[in-house]
Amino acid sequence: MALSTSRSPLIQGCAAAIHAGPCLDGGARAAERADPWIDQLALSLAVEAGTLAEFRGLMRQQGFGPEMSRFFLDLAYAYRQLAIAHSLGVPRLRILALDLFEACQRLDQRRRQLSEPSPAH
Secondary structure: OOOOOOOHHHHHHHHHHHHOOOOOHHHHHHHHHHHHHHHHHHHHHHHHHHHHHHHHHHHHOOOOOHHHHHHHHHHHHHHHHHHHHHHHHOOHHHHHHHHHHHHHHHHHHHHHHHOOOOOOO
């Protein structure tokens, strides 16, 4: 006898909501789930994942498609994308770009400190 593994739409929706996070709106939740790098980048930059999802969404509305994996791995790429975002003249995008620029600078500083040789004892 086989057990049914299908779930009701209500249960599926509740499960998705639990995993998406309670403080994100529907669009940000979908964007976050679509890009697994957002969580990793958010932790590294010490910013909210929703902020990164909003930034990426606004950039896409302007015809750009920043790759969050490259943001995480290549700060020069991140700085270029942030400069583009700042220059587009969208007030909310400009604010996000400045906030993310500062977060990228903090990450860059932490990476530099970790790569410096420790003093010999």
